[in-house]
Amino acid sequence: MKIISARRASLPLLFVPVVFGPLSAMAAEEQTLIVSATPQAVSELDTPAAVSVVRGEDLRHAAPRINLSESLGSVPGLQIQNRQNYAQDLQLSVRGFGARSTFGVRGIRMYVDGIPATMPDGQGQTSNIDLSSVESIDVLRGPFSALYGNASGGVININTQTGQQPPVVEASSYYGSYGTWRYGMKATGAVGDGTQAGDVDYAVSTTRFTTHGYRDHSGARKNLANAKLGVRIDDASKLTLIFNSVDMKANDPGGLSYQEWQNNPRQSPRGDQYNTRKTIKQTQAGIRYDRQLSAQDDLSVMMYAGEREMTQYQSIPDTAQTVNRAHSGGVIDMQRHYQGIDTRWTHRGELLVPVTFTTGLNYENMSENRRGYENFVMNNGAPDYGVKGDKRRDERNLMWNLDPYLQTQWQLTQKLSVEAGVRYSSVWFDSNDRYITPQNGDDSGDASYHKWLPAGAVKYAVTDAWNLYAAAGRGFETPTINELSYRPDGKGGLNINLQPSTNNTYEVGSKTRIGNGILTAALFRTDTDNEIVVDTNNDGRTSYKNAGKTRRQGVEIALDQQFAENWKLKMAWTYLDATYRTNVCNNADCSGNRMPGIARNMGYASLGWEPEEGWYAGADARYMSDVMANDANTAKAPSYTVVGLNTGYKLNYGKWGMDIFGRVDNLFDKTYSGSEIVNASRDRYYEPAPGRNYGVGLSVSYRFE
Template identity: 75%
Template sequence: MKISRAAKAPLWLLPAVFSPCFIASASAADEQTMVVTATPGTVSELDTPAAVSVVSGEDLRHAAPRVNLSENLGSVPGLQIQNRQNYAQDLQLSMRGFGSRSTYGVRGIRMYVDGIPATMPDGQGYTSNFDLNSIDSVEVLRGPFSALYGNASGGVIDVKTETGAQPPKIEAGTWYGSYGSVRYGLKATGATGDGTQAGDVDYSVSTTRFTTHGYRDHSGARKNLANAKLGVRLDDASKLTLIFNSVDIKANDPGGLSRDEWKENPRQSPRGDQYNTRKSTKQTQAGLRYDRALGENDDISVMAYAGERETVQYQSIPRAPQLNPTHPGGVIDLTRHYQGIDSRWTHRGDLGDVPFSFTTGLNYENLIEKRKGYENFSMVNGAPVFGEKGSLRRDERNLMWNVDPYLQTSWQLTDKLSLDAGVRYSNIWFDSNDHYVTGRNGDDSGEANYHKWLPAGSLKYALTDAWNVYVSAGRGFETPTINELSYRAGGINGLNLDLKPSTSDTVEIGSKTRIGNGLLTAALFQTDTDNEIVTDTSSGGRTTYKNAGKTRRQGVELGLDQQFGDAWKLKAAWTYLNATYRTDVCNGDVNCNGNRMPGIARNMVYASMGYEPETGWYAGGDVRYMSSIMADDENTAKAPSYTTVGLNTGYKVKKGNWMLDVFGRVDNLFDRDYVGSVIVNEGNGRYYEPAPGRNYGVGAAVTYSFE
């Protein structure tokens, strides 16, 4: 990586746990070339020696509902992101197979919003607080260097919201879609000064409300979201940035269907109606980032944040199992307080004729969870009425925290050859105090400690100015989440402390080539994992986990982002991923050695073409193919492959200080009947979460610029 000598302002480092840090910006020399900031200097996406994709906020919002991250992120190779049609359980997201076991939320992937982790210290993550209306860029990192972000980093997603600039703007937008779906929002951005003088201020504020009846029965939802960022230039060498985010969700949970139920009526929700399954979530967080240039060759950055997340979930668990004195009940009541601080120092210099840099720092994260469980029924005239909070059955305090030092260095060995290397020492502690000790329900308190050295390195060689190749390797580490430790199989009470962390070794070979105004990328990789954490049983909204021994992921990723002329855009991605068990993970007489890991598609293809001028008519279409996905370890159930087509068109008109954008779109044009996602190893065979047939949407956004 070439080191910039001219930059004296503080580096906008990705406020994640470790570098390389990928932050999108526009290249002054070539507006069609995506540029990322990586410690220690500024390099193009072409020159980054890792599988990284950058998607702009404008591309995410183009002719889209602006509700789910899955809408326009299909162009990223290696990323499997699916809408469950269930706002109680979040999106289903995995990267190169990491995270595929998740029955709700996101596992195995580190996620950030403006430097604040959307992944908790235990590895449990959520996308519900991502505000698409204010996103500036989404950066997706796969492969060995992901390991340098610490625990649960099978991949990294960094969401960066807009930074206000002159002239000030205000935007109001709305969208109406099938199944009673409505979104409307308001956004204001602006700045005083050009951001280089003391006292200059920039701001970006966005708020959104979304409601839907839902495609399936018992799947209605309401979501309120707010995001704000305020930056203050303290002097010519330092800046302070305040970040705030809040989300409030109430959603019914339609649950999974058996194959027969899916074929009979994909929109039904028999358990949802019977048990009134639902979930409410409130999350508020704030962060403060300080960046300072100590001189031409040194920068420091400190990021501190804190937040609270409250969740209440009603599950579809019958009364009979809950009569067991050790059963924790059918209602989960969680309150999580989390906080952390990440501090780092970056230095650039020369050793002889070899430019080099290093970044070193310390990361601390803390999570305090108060977990209670209640019966999900009350007795009326001798009969249970489900969907009501009953007697207390669980009460505990869980604590998880980590302290991780890290170091990364980069050397430009020759004009064509560069070396990047780094190491992180991840230390994670878990402690649980059981406050519900009564009768046959004993004291289930416990503790655990996990630690691992996480090294990574890469060599990059520039064959030409427009063609780079690289090889990289690294070791990853993933501990059980608190949720995965919370339950043992067989309805036994207490913590699953026999669950071990998994360790993975990855090797990757890549190539990146600039073709005109586009970029063609290719990556070949293999990941071997020991003690893979997989789903053991899943029933009634409750999932238990176990270690699978050894697994292997081998694959190929191809990506193309191309622009023709002034307005034609082409994006394409192909992912081949062969993920298999290398030891027997199944219970009973079935041998699963060699079976495909569930929840992972072997082939994914995406292609989109659009005509997108700055003003006037625009139109485009996309095609998505997903191969079959196994639903269980035995490979006896699977979701069939499918292909869908989407079309969009719209019109942009600019008059004076006003800009109006009106659009319409249709998804699943040919009305395919398919499964959008699966619930891995669901104990009752209710694996399937159906996707909607042909559906429509129209939207509009109006912007006024105070020029």
């Protein structure tokens, strides 16, 4: 049986959108948001969009440096939770986009030094991010995130450190509860000041992480390496080489029903029975060329390539595979190759008023060989699980995108500016079935999706320290390869009824500089058609469907403040009302229900005494309201508040530096679900979080001055 699904549109002949945007005439050195994968400076105050910048120093302060979830709680609108399951990655969503993901990251574009951590189909991961070498993390929410193309309900851009003088070598380690151990080395430095031909900068980091895990069958180990080398070619150009590698093995404890959670939150009955686990090996490299063509023109070219190998053993009973001969098995064996290029040209000038425009072309492609096997062999008439058995799937999947984009910026008056951009996103998917039997026909198929993605904003500078803005934009999200691969009826073949979702977002906001800090507030609403949601989740196999219409609306407020020289205060609150506007349930009317996996209220507060040297201490508190676990809203995870404390000592002695700290998390031993598996089969929604836990860390550095 040949299955072909296609949704095609022709590229209009005229690519002449009228777009505008702000260019700060009073501070030309401040760069506002640039729609490109190439890392750029982001101004929280001047960018007419909801954007938060988190410094690498804050990420590493008295922290294990293992997961992004440790330190991004201060970002409003970002819901990031640790599943306590390294086989399935963090659960991450921005204003509700990505909340449906049962593993990995969906609906959010992620970049590390300009290299996408999100594939062309919108599927991403955080496992290759080295927190020890992060310089900054930019989190973009709202209309302008749509200008990053497919599956950009939010954008997370990670920039790693660029080496500078003097050279520094650092060794760091962390040891915590449940046998958690991380240790690593980092070296940064430069030859020259980076302005002369032949100047070189470098940053190299390597980390090893191991843990027994809080839950049974949740142990993991990960080796991670990251390197960046910059070479100044001449006065006008620079070449940067980037390398990243991750090698990980992790057991998968799976989800629990509410009764299982209450009886014993650390148990893993399916993990023990099926020996569920995952191994990942990924290596990627990139090269970025930046050249100043003239005083008004800049050129940037980013090229990258990588490969990823993954093997996963799932908790699927043998009967589900033997009864249905079209079943693809309980073992996924995948090899993936991906590469891309992003070329960007920026021009600054005047056309009655100061104007800047950026235009570029982004191309990405991915090819994967995906095979499925039974996760058992028969031994004396009984299944022996956790062993690769007979082949049940063999296919080659291709996906690629070609996206031209344009953004211009106009400073209409000293106080008033407008900004807008447009991207024409085209995504192609093609699957070639190489496993054809009498019981399993040819399930090959293809699909293509095309969409104009415009966005615009108006900014008014009330004072030099207070900006107001309004923004609007359209985004879209295609199904991922995994989401297209499985049909709700359990039969083989592509899920041809699954269509991309489209959304329109409107936002107004205020940003105010207060002393050494910033206060931001945003009011937003997003209406989505054909929202992609979980349909069925049975025996480890998840299928998806379109949900008609949904609405997300809410408020985000954040304060990042430093006062009295050494005191630091961070506060954030998010109210997010995410509901279905049409029925998505098979056996009941769910219109008006809350969307699962999304907290209606989230709060964060931290206060710390952080001098340059000597003793320091801090406390943080995180609140999350209850979270619905299924579309019918018949199950939910209760609300919770957790508190953490840390203290440490920093010492600088000549060329040596030392930082030693201790911390306790979940101080009051709160019992709560750290994340939820949306619409999980047999009501196994809950992934319990650990109770009170402890950790100590040490870093020692030496400066070659």
